[in-house]
Amino acid sequence: MHTDRTIWTPPTADPDQPRQTRRILRLFRPYRGRLAVVGLLVCASSLVSVVTPFLLRAILDTAIPQGRTGLLSLLALGMILSALINSVFGVLQTLISTTVGQRVMHDLRTAVYGRLQRMSLAFFTRTRTGEVQSRIANDIGGMQATVTSTATSLVSNVTSVIATIVAMLALDWRLTVVSLLLMPVFVWISRKVGRERKKITTQRQKQMAAMAATVTESLSVSGILLGRTMGRADSLTRSFEIESEGLVDLEVRSNMAGRWRMAVITIVMAAMPAVIYWAAGLAFQLGGPTVSIGTLVAFVSLQQGLFRPAVSLLVTGVQIQTSLALFQRIFEYLDLPIDIEEPSSPVHLGEVKGEIRFEGVEFRYEETAPPTLEGIDLTVPAGGSLAIVGQTGSGKSTLSYLVPRLYDVTGGRVTIDGVDVRDMDFESLARTVGVVSQETYLFHASVADNLRFAKPDATDEELVAAARAAQIHEHIAALPQGYDTLVGERGHRFSGGEKQRLAIARTILRDPPVLILDEATSALDTRTEHAVQEAIDALSADRTTITIAHRLSTIRGADQIVVLEAGRTAERGSHEELLEAGGRYAALVRRDARLEQAK
Known part of the structure; x- marks a missing residue:
């Protein structure tokens, strides 16, 4: 990124x-x-x-x-x-x-x-x-x-x-x-x-x-x-x-x-x-x-x-x-130029299936800079899962941020159900794509207010249901004021795993058909990662999911794994296919195994 x-x-x-x-x-x-x-x-x-x-x-x-x-x-x-x-x-x-x-x-x-x-x-x-x-x-x-x-x-x-x-x-x-x-x-x-x-x-x-x-x-x-x-x-x-x-x-x-x-x-x-x-x-x-x-x-x-x-x-x-x-x-x-504009006649998506396509995608941060992404062609079927791996700086997060239009492509296009995301109205796009990132941001407000940021009219019952799905309800209920407890500046009153589960609960409330997981467990210890991963699995069910992976053990079940190298697709396939190929993905898996043994 x-x-x-x-x-x-x-x-x-x-x-x-x-x-x-x-x-x-x-x-x-x-x-x-x-x-x-x-x-x-x-x-x-x-x-x-x-x-x-x-x-x-x-x-x-x-x-x-x-x-x-x-x-x-x-x-x-x-x-x-x-x-x-x-x-x-x-x-x-x-x-x-x-x-x-x-x-x-x-x-x-x-x-x-x-x-x-x-x-x-x-x-x-x-x-x-x-x-x-x-x-x-x-x-x-x-x-x-x-x-x-x-x-x-x-x-x-x-x-x-x-x-x-x-x-x-x-x-x-x-x-x-x-x-x-x-x-x-x-x-x-x-x-x-x-x-x-x-x-x-x-x-x-x-x-x-x-x-x-x-x-x-x-x-x-x-x-x-x-x-x-x-x-x-x-x-x-x-x-x-x-x-x-x-x-x-x-x-x-x-x-x-x-x-x-x-x-x-x-x-x-x-x-x-x-x-x-x-x-x-x-x-x-x-x-x-x-x-x-x-x-x-x-x-x-x-x-x-x-x-x-x-x-x-x-x-x-x-x-x-x-x-x-x-x-x-x-x-x-x-007078700042708006580089991401809503189209004058936007497409309002109704029922979203969730098929994602990257067609000849290119992206540059500056016009004169070398491309961060180039020649990306990928398809994620509705309800399917795509994992993106690669070395730091390979363009993983940038690629995922093109789907919710945090950035706009400088070449090619990204589509949801065949509609270019640049042709969609912002409300439909935000309702369609949910993002859970590594750096969870929580407001200096109550737990309930932080959760309702995703859905202001959510009932108390919906909050509890989302928190249970994210496996954080028991912890919230044990707090002095329960859901009315202040989370503190940027959520520092909570541990990394607890903040991630709160972010997951917030996304569950929004219920988007497309989900972006940007290294959501990379900063967690193995024990906490397991609890958060269970919450992520619950969140990902029946959704089109794009996962930016840091620990490869979390993506073995992905339908499709793509290895990025210098902004280009180096390898593509399932976990078993890429291991059998013995290429870059296999090397990354061996590296992870050595790191785990060294702990």
Whole structure:
């Protein structure tokens, strides 16, 4: 079986940023109705906010100087109502926008997970598990603030800026010009800061993915066992410390990138009211055009109201550029080519007899690599049994994995009852072919939940019947909580033979007409192997069975035995026929006999 564990390298990033932006916007398309409501609330809130300075000017220039108490009360009440309406609108828009943002993140997580579920086994043999987990958890999680608040922030701040500038022009166009002189410089600075943070964010997410992979591999049960028994616990800790130290540096750089420049912008904007007061006072001293106190106070109030959304827009621009790095990593996974696709018009198998044919089968892991399998022509009659033997690396497991389409042939075809497995729908194929492998995977859940993974609607009676057939019921019944007992991480609470029998029981529940046994007893001692073999015999009865054999003693009763050598069929026949031929199979049998005598 192919075991290349090199880290998957993502495709080159798309330099077309406008295209990527349009793709991000399409994520929000299903929620455009809710976003329209948010836009209306934001616009209404912005317009209400602009009214307040005009009310303030009327209070200072008219109501108070003229002693008009009634007008003063109405204007003060108007300011209070303005604040109240803004608060209500703010709560509603936050609720809707946060809901939309979380739904978009949910859609992204689901899309990435679904895409990965459709990838072939080859992808996962060359990609670290932690890298995959990091894309779903860290990258999508890192976009939360941007996705949930950016749309609202953009609409709110743009509306506020436009409405405020219009109101400022209505009050005094000269002061407005003075206030806006430095705005282009501020925009240029924020864009430069955003580009810096985007680069750092890409590096940071890669570092987080590396850390996640380290944690996943070294802190699993198998990783702990290996680290402790090899005396590598301290060195693993030091390696993790170095990776964590690198992340600290990237986090600091990410947060501090452009911080001083943005601080200068904030200081300048905060100083602008003083400049306005100075300019108005200077104009008065020099006998130039003057403005009323109410207008001046109202203008400064608007100006301060302008600076808040303006700075927020600049910060949002930086956040958007930073988040583009995260979206880019997510889109890389969504754009992964699916090399095992369900056909557009699949064949749905009804009653399956179980005849398997390999017709001129060829397989390569890479287009330029030498063939792993070549010229394989085999037929397994319905209900018959085929055993595949050979040296390590001869292609035994790869050949068996072509039947359930864990890989696709690169030449020839594999058929079940005359139907090419590539023409079958995935559900029919999964229902037809069951696999019991050497490496049994059990979830950190109860025994019953692990068994029901094969058949979610299985009754307790069906669980017991399957466990009895697999000769594991008595052991389960003796556990403290019986079938409700947690099996532990990857099933390490159970021995190898017990895990194999649980896997067999799980497959019995699914009841597939075709069975693949991939060296299911190779890691077991002779005594345990005997018990598991009895369970396998019960499972194999009346099914088409393909067995990948490690110990040849387990396959003597097979209808047909095939010896693979360098991906080709070297010998074929029954146990007796191959022994009589005195070829490669006979040599393997003699080797097994010597190993048994040496024990």
